Amino acid sequence: MLLAPIQELGRKGLDFFQRLGRGHLLFGHILAGLPALLPRFGLVIQQVFSVGVLSLVIIVVSGLFVGMVLGLQGYNTLVDFGAEESLGVVVALSLVRELGPVVTALLFAGRAGSALTAEIGLMKATEQLSAMEMMAVDPIRRVLAPRFLAGFISMPLLAAIFSAVGVLGGYFVGVGLLGVDQGAYWSQMQAKVDVYNDILNGVTKSFVFGVVVTWIALFEGYDAIPTAEGVSRATTRTVVHSSLAVLGLDFILTALMFGA
Amino acid sequence: MSPPPTPLVEVRQLLFTRGSRKIFDGIDIDIQRGKITAIMGPSGTGKTTLLRLIGGQLRPDCGAVSVEGQRVDSLGRAPLYALRKRMGMLFQNGALLTGMNVFDNVAFPLREHTQLSEPLIRDLVLMKLHAVGLRGAWQLQPSELSGGMARRVALARAIALDPMIMMYDEPFTGQDPISMGVLVRLIRQLNDALGLTSIIVSHDIAETSSIADYIYLLSNGKVVAHGTAQELGHSGSAWAQQFLKGLPDGPVPFHYPAEEYRRDLLTSVVDR
Numbered sequence: 001m002l003l004a005p006i007q008e009l010g011r012k013g014l015d016f017f018q019r020l021g022r023g024h025l026l027f028g029h030i031l032a033g034l035p036a037l038l039p040r041f042g043l044v045i046q047q048v049f050s051v052g053v054l055s056l057v058i059i060v061v062s063g064l065f066v067g068m069v070l071g072l073q074g075y076n077t078l079v080d081f082g083a084e085e086s087l088g089v090v091v092a093l094s095l096v097r098e099l100g101p102v103v104t105a106l107l108f109a110g111r112a113g114s115a116l117t118a119e120i121g122l123m124k125a126t127e128q129l130s131a132m133e134m135m136a137v138d139p140i141r142r143v144l145a146p147r148f149l150a151g152f153i154s155m156p157l158l159a160a161i162f163s164a165v166g167v168l169g170g171y172f173v174g175v176g177l178l179g180v181d182q183g184a185y186w187s188q189m190q191a192k193v194d195v196y197n198d199i200l201n202g203v204t205k206s207f208v209f210g211v212v213v214t215w216i217a218l219f220e221g222y223d224a225i226p227t228a229e230g231v232s233r234a235t236t237r238t239v240v241h242s243s244l245a246v247l248g249l250d251f252i253l254t255a256l257m258f259g260a
Numbered sequence: 261m262s263p264p265p266t267p268l269v270e271v272r273q274l275l276f277t278r279g280s281r282k283i284f285d286g287i288d289i290d291i292q293r294g295k296i297t298a299i300m301g302p303s304g305t306g307k308t309t310l311l312r313l314i315g316g317q318l319r320p321d322c323g324a325v326s327v328e329g330q331r332v333d334s335l336g337r338a339p340l341y342a343l344r345k346r347m348g349m350l351f352q353n354g355a356l357l358t359g360m361n362v363f364d365n366v367a368f369p370l371r372e373h374t375q376l377s378e379p380l381i382r383d384l385v386l387m388k389l390h391a392v393g394l395r396g397a398w399q400l401q402p403s404e405l406s407g408g409m410a411r412r413v414a415l416a417r418a419i420a421l422d423p424m425i426m427m428y429d430e431p432f433t434g435q436d437p438i439s440m441g442v443l444v445r446l447i448r449q450l451n452d453a454l455g456l457t458s459i460i461v462s463h464d465i466a467e468t469s470s471i472a473d474y475i476y477l478l479s480n481g482k483v484v485a486h487g488t489a490q491e492l493g494h495s496g497s498a499w500a501q502q503f504l505k506g507l508p509d510g511p512v513p514f515h516y517p518a519e520e521y522r523r524d525l526l527t528s529v530v531d532r
């Protein structure tokens with residue numbers, strides 16, 4: 001009786017580490033497949049297109065609203081100190097350093113990540129991956145590797161779009177509705193946002209999130225139990241795990257970049 | 261007299277388990293060159309598993325599987341993939357790639373493994389599709405095909421690279437009488453005209469025994485009988501008789517291994 005929960009815990013623990021191991025093996029296998037994609041870059045472009053198109057609308061709309069909220073909140077705080085001229089800086093830094101990469105990654109996980117898991121999982125369930133193996137085509141190189149690279153490339157692009165649209169949203173609210181000086185909004189932003197410290201760090205975050213979210217999505221699909229239920233569970237896990245990973249990694253990366 | 265040619269596929273003392281269940285318990289199978297060999301047996305005996313072992317997708321616990329003298333069970337990745345290029349496999353449900361139409365599915369192995377020009381690939385694909393009677397369906401998506409059509413497209417894809425060995429997993433299920441007849445003839449023609457070696461896994465006794473040169477009957481992890489269709493028909497094996505005639509009673513169990521029925525019903529779940 002008493003042993004049962006401990007056994008259960010042990011089984012869960014073993015399970016976890018086995019999955020972790022399989023995940024890393026898959027990661028290595030995918031990385032080994034990347035060089036072979038160079039002569040066939042069309043495969044990657046195709047995936048960038050489908051991943052990007054999947055996420056573009058939601059990224060643009062969310063970016064706009066987040067920017068507008070930042071404009072409103074930032075104005076309300078800044079105006080108490082008579083510093084509403086700095087609204088542009090506040091909006092831009094929040095987006096470029098934090099919200100752009102993080103919110104984009106979360107949306108990407110929900111939109112493109114879950115779709116990737118479902119696609120790969122269904123290909124496994126319908127024996128398409130097996131059939132490829134029997135045709136002497138490695139599904140990890142042919143199917144997973146191009147999707148991985150596409151996620152890696154798309155994430156920073158989408159985050160950049162998110163931030164750009166957000167800055168415009170902040171502009172609409174701050175300058176258009178609340179009467180912040182237009183010149184100040186842009187010029188302060190230009191003066192204070194640093195290419196290395198802010199933009200490059202934001203882009204680095206995006207690349208890291210792109211790797212992690214796409215890796216989790218592909219692994220969950222590839223490792224899914226090949227049934228309808230297994231695939232649906234894997235899809236849920238992709239969203240949960242990659243969201244948690246993004247938020248946790250964001251703290252670590254922020255501490256490394258801006259901490260000291 | 262010349263010595264008999266070595267078999268193309270040799271399975272020796274094959275042992276394979278899934279969990280605690282022995283799927284294969286020391287079986288020997290020879291697949292002769294240029295012949296059509298049928299593997300028959302009840303559902304769940306491991307016919308599909310056997311094809312996967314021959315294709316190197318599964319590794320046996322014990323025993324040897326050789327194809328053309330190469331030990332599939334211990335082959336490295338590169339030689340295994342090289343060998344697979346010369347093996348065609350028709351999956352039980354077709355396993356067409358979704359997101360590509362019929363044409364691209366058949367062209368897939370050609371595009372992956374050859375440097376042929378597009379016009380040449382086009383001609384080859386149309387020829388293969390013509391052979392299975394689906395040339396007119398080249399622009400359909402897999403979701404727009406019936407199960408039987410999907411299997412025929414998969415057959416066209418499996419023969420695209422002109423393999424030396426073809427493995428058919430249940431090619432006849434889901435085919436109407438006409439396409440069944442066409443398929444039977446096609447398998448024979450492919451085998452003889454292209455000099456293939458074919459392995460058919462099936463429970464369609466009439467069709468299979470009409471084209472198979474040699475038949476293996478599997479049950480409970482063992483080869484219970486083998487021989488030509490005629491030999492099996494006249495054999496004294498109760499097992500072969502039951503299977504070939506489709507009798508419900510006999511040595512072949514209809515049930516998946518289980519506890520005794522009465523005990524199972526009378527014990528409550530808590531006692532387990």
Ligand SMILES: Nc1ncnc2c1ncn2[C@@H]1O[C@H](COP(=O)(O)OP(=O)(O)OP(=O)(O)O)[C@@H](O)[C@H]1O
Binds near residue numbers: 303352
């Ligand atoms: N992935 C798996 N994990 C565990 N057991 C499996 C797995 N796949 C198959 N089995 C078991 O192996 C046995 C053989 O399966 P297989 O698919 O080879 O049967 P089959 O002879 O092809 O049957 P059918 O004629 O119905 O297609 C089955 O009893 C099944 O329970």
Ligand SMILES: [Mg+2]
Binds near residue numbers: 307308309
């Ligand atoms: Mg089967």
